[in-house]
Amino acid sequence: KFQKARTTFFSKEASALLRPKLKTLSDNDLVFGSNDNVLLAEQNSGQILRRCIIKLGLDMKTSRTELNLINTHAFRAYGITKLSRHDPNFARRLAGQKGYLDQYDRLSDDEKLALYQKYEYELMIDESKKDKARIEKLESxxxxxxxxxxxxxxxxxxxLKRLNPKS
Structure with missing residues (x-):
């Protein structure tokens, strides 16, 4: 975004789907964008998502405003909401929402990754993978x-041996 490099975390679920695509891109290629013009890229991604949702039969609208229930912003809101239930500051930080206390709450990339991995299971979409992550956490x-x-x-x-040395 805005030609600025940034560190981004992807779930294991998303990473498995992204790796093949990333292998075909060069360093300066857009990963998700389809156009260097931010407005056109945003419109394209929304249209692509809309077509996929219609094909899957998930084309739902809100009752009052007839807006699309599933949209690119809904994914962002879902992630922020899920992470906020565990760590609101971390959720805002991942979303790029800076607060005035950011200068006091400095996390290294490794610390951010550890926090992300702690709550990653909340961000999964595939229920079987969610269940597997929950099982792994419970087993641990x-x-x-x-x-x-x-x-x-x-x-x-x-x-007991110290208290009763004869046994």
Whole structure:
């Protein structure tokens, strides 16, 4: 946007679909834009999305205004909303909305990536991938808890041996 390079995070789900396209582009090619003119590129992306939505039978309108329910802004709003429920400052930062406290809240790219990965499962669209991510997270939490319980049992056994040396 505005000929300015920026770091952008993509979910694993989106990355799998983007990699083949990125391999065909050179460094200065537009990834999503179809025209160097920002207005024309925005119009083109909206039209492409509209055609795909119609083909999929998802052409829904709002009841009062007859505006398209699924549009490019809806994807952005969805992501910001989901991330805001966990970390509102991080969500605004990813959306490019700067606040006056940004100067005090400096995150490195690695810290931003770690935060993004922590909440990435919220941004997935494919329910089976969401479920898989939830399962992986729950398994990780389960393993952590089991390890902690095993350590507690060992500590208790050591304490018991010290209190009752004859056994």
């Amino acid at each position: 939490e389960k393993d952590f808890r089991i390890n902690r319980l095993e350590q507690t049992i060992l500590d208790m056994q050591d304490n």
